[in-house]
Amino acid sequence: MSKITLVTGSSRGLGRNTALSIARKGGGVVVTYHSRKAEADAVVAEINALGAKAVALQLDASDVSKFDDFVTRLRTTLRDTWQRDTFDHLVNNAGHGEMASIMETTEAQFDKLVNVHFKGVFFLTQKLLPVLADGGRIVNLSSGLTRVSYPGFSVYSAAKGAVEILSIYMAKELGARGITVNTVAPGAIATDFLGGAVRDMPDLNKEFASMIALGRVGVPDDIGPMIASLLSEDNRWITAQRIEVSGGQAI
Numbered sequence: 001m002s003k004i005t006l007v008t009g010s011s012r013g014l015g016r017n018t019a020l021s022i023a024r025k026g027g028g029v030v031v032t033y034h035s036r037k038a039e040a041d042a043v044v045a046e047i048n049a050l051g052a053k054a055v056a057l058q059l060d061a062s063d064v065s066k067f068d069d070f071v072t073r074l075r076t077t078l079r080d081t082w083q084r085d086t087f088d089h090l091v092n093n094a095g096h097g098e099m100a101s102i103m104e105t106t107e108a109q110f111d112k113l114v115n116v117h118f119k120g121v122f123f124l125t126q127k128l129l130p131v132l133a134d135g136g137r138i139v140n141l142s143s144g145l146t147r148v149s150y151p152g153f154s155v156y157s158a159a160k161g162a163v164e165i166l167s168i169y170m171a172k173e174l175g176a177r178g179i180t181v182n183t184v185a186p187g188a189i190a191t192d193f194l195g196g197a198v199r200d201m202p203d204l205n206k207e208f209a210s211m212i213a214l215g216r217v218g219v220p221d222d223i224g225p226m227i228a229s230l231l232s233e234d235n236r237w238i239t240a241q242r243i244e245v246s247g248g249q250a251i
Contacts, residue, residue: 002052004078004087005231006030008061008124009094011040013191014141017224018091019043023052025228028082030074032059032094055081061094062116067127075131086133089231092121092140092163099152110155117159122166135178137231140167142242144187148250160185164242171240180239184227187246189218213248222247 005022009015011033019029020043029047031054033040040056047054055077059070078084095117098109121140132138142164145157164183171181188208190199199205208217226245229235 002026002028003089003231004028004030004082004084005089005091006032006074006087006128007091007093008032008059009034010091011036011043011056014186014189014220014223015091015093016043017220018093018227019054019224020046020050021224021228022089022231023047023050023054025232026052027089027228027231028053030054030077030087031056032061034058034060034094053081059094061092061120061124062112064115064119064123067124070124071127071131074128078131086131087136088133089137090125090128090132090139091227091231092125092138094120095141097153097156100155101152102154105155113155114159117156118162118166121163125170129174132179136180138167138170138174138179138181139227139230140164140170140181140183142183142185144185144244144246144249146185146242147244167242168240175239180236182230182238182240183242184223184230185242185244185246186223187212187218187244187249189220189223191220208249211250212246213251216247218245218247 005027007015007019010019010031019031022029031040031043044054044056057073060066098113100109140163142160145153146161146164167181167183205217223245
């Protein structure tokens with residue numbers, strides 16, 4: 001029986017790449033999207049073309065009040081698509097970037113970042129635990145910016161730092177169920193994060209590449225396959241770890 005992974009924010013970027021990487025290993029995927037239904041449907045079509053099963057469900061990962069409804073829809077989807085009552089892996093990937101100095105950050109920006117990157121991760125995982133199978137996996141996405149600083153990312157990085165600590169506590173509390181919990185911290189990646197800044201601005205791309213031992217910024221294919229590998233049985237004895245995937249950024 002193939003494993004089923006729920007990947008939040010998987011209509012684009014790293015989430016999309018992760019979903020496709022899991023499907024290439026034969027796993028089923030629940031794709032979630034905030035507003036880009038057409039893009040999510042396209043990911044589902046790509047996964048189906050690979051011979052795996054996938055469905056797309058709408059989810060605002062920052063709105064805790066909607067999580068009960070999401071879990072209800074997920075349970076129905078699991079029964080209808082896979083004839084199961086549980087899923088196996090959760091990848092908390094959904095998120096966005098806001099770049100502002102401490103002096104310029106607004107309360108609205110602060111709340112938006114914390115709600116999706118920390119509060120949402122905490123409470124969505126809490127709501128999903130009854131549906132997550134024993135012996136399952138949780139991967140929480142963090143950032144290389146919890147280890148090194150870059151001006152403008154104070155709130156984003158602090159929220160990701162909180163997720164790293166949360167992951168350790170999850171690993172401790174869920175270990176009795178055989179569930180592993182790890183954090184994956186990508187470095188600078190050329191995606192549409194921050195409007196595609198690292199991908200589309202040559203000077204910024206070059207600046208980050210100069211900090212990286214392997215001499216370039218990352219691409220989604222550097223991250224998705226690594227997460228898919230971490231979810232496999234080959235890595236069943238790894239838990240409570242922060243795994244940076246950055247090409248050796250700022251070492």
